[in-house]
Amino acid sequence: MASLETIQLEHVPATHSVHVAVYKDVQNADFLQQQLLARNQEFEYAFIDASCVVSRLQVLAAVHKAIMIQSGGNMKTPNIHSEIVCSLSPTNNISEAYRRFGITPTSKDMIIVKVLISSSSSQAATTTSTSTAETVAAHLTAHVQGQPAPFTDAVIAQSTDWAKVRKYYKLNSGVAVLDALPKGEAGEDARRREVETLVLGGMALRGL
Numbered sequence: 001m002a003s004l005e006t007i008q009l010e011h012v013p014a015t016h017s018v019h020v021a022v023y024k025d026v027q028n029a030d031f032l033q034q035q036l037l038a039r040n041q042e043f044e045y046a047f048i049d050a051s052c053v054v055s056r057l058q059v060l061a062a063v064h065k066a067i068m069i070q071s072g073g074n075m076k077t078p079n080i081h082s083e084i085v086c087s088l089s090p091t092n093n094i095s096e097a098y099r100r101f102g103i104t105p106t107s108k109d110m111i112i113v114k115v116l117i118s119s120s121s122s123q124a125a126t127t128t129s130t131s132t133a134e135t136v137a138a139h140l141t142a143h144v145q146g147q148p149a150p151f152t153d154a155v156i157a158q159s160t161d162w163a164k165v166r167k168y169y170k171l172n173s174g175v176a177v178l179d180a181l182p183k184g185e186a187g188e189d190a191r192r193r194e195v196e197t198l199v200l201g202g203m204a205l206r207g208l
Helices: 029-037 056-071 080-087 094-101 133-143 153-157 162-168 172-179 184-205
Strands: 005-007 016-024 046-049 110-117 147-149
Touching: 016 056, 016 133, 016 153, 029 046, 046 056, 046 080, 046 094, 056 080, 056 110, 056 184, 080 094, 080 110, 094 162, 110 133, 162 184
Parallel strands: none
Antiparallel strands: 005 016, 016 110, 016 147, 046 110
16 A cells, blocks of 8 residues: 555644655656656656655645645646645746656655645536545555655655756756765755755746
8 A cells, every 4th residue: 555644734724634655766756757647646646756846844834835836726737736846846838847846757765745625616617537545555565566655855866866856946056056065974964954945936936
């Protein structure tokens, strides 16, 4: 069974529940991407390439932003899950966001988010038949060929491609500061926190 974590986010509608799974060494990313391209509603998830993620907070910030956009009726993508992927981007280029932060046929590590919306919500029509945490976990277990892992910063750190993160969030101006941090475990933690701050800032400024 998938290691699916249910997360309670503050200041989001009570009708929305957030569920996150992490998979390592996925063998069928091509199949999963094809389901997205075909808009197969059974595969309506936010499939995120973990190589572009630096922390758990980065993902949850994108989820929170997407829920707020949907609740306000301002979505620019087909559903809340595609909105989550786009909310990771520091730019408004939707196709670029899909390419950079969504999965590709060669993606190996991925973070998968499912937002369930209760029938009492006016957006309930966006939900699929996969309507509980248990059925979501079962569906992922059946269709994702990879190793489930916990949704933690330590696990995410194993997948982060720093070159991609620096490129996508235009962090080159901060490289000197990051490189000046001490080496070793303490330095790595400080470096990750500093990059996380820069990444979250880029996401927050998107569209302003």
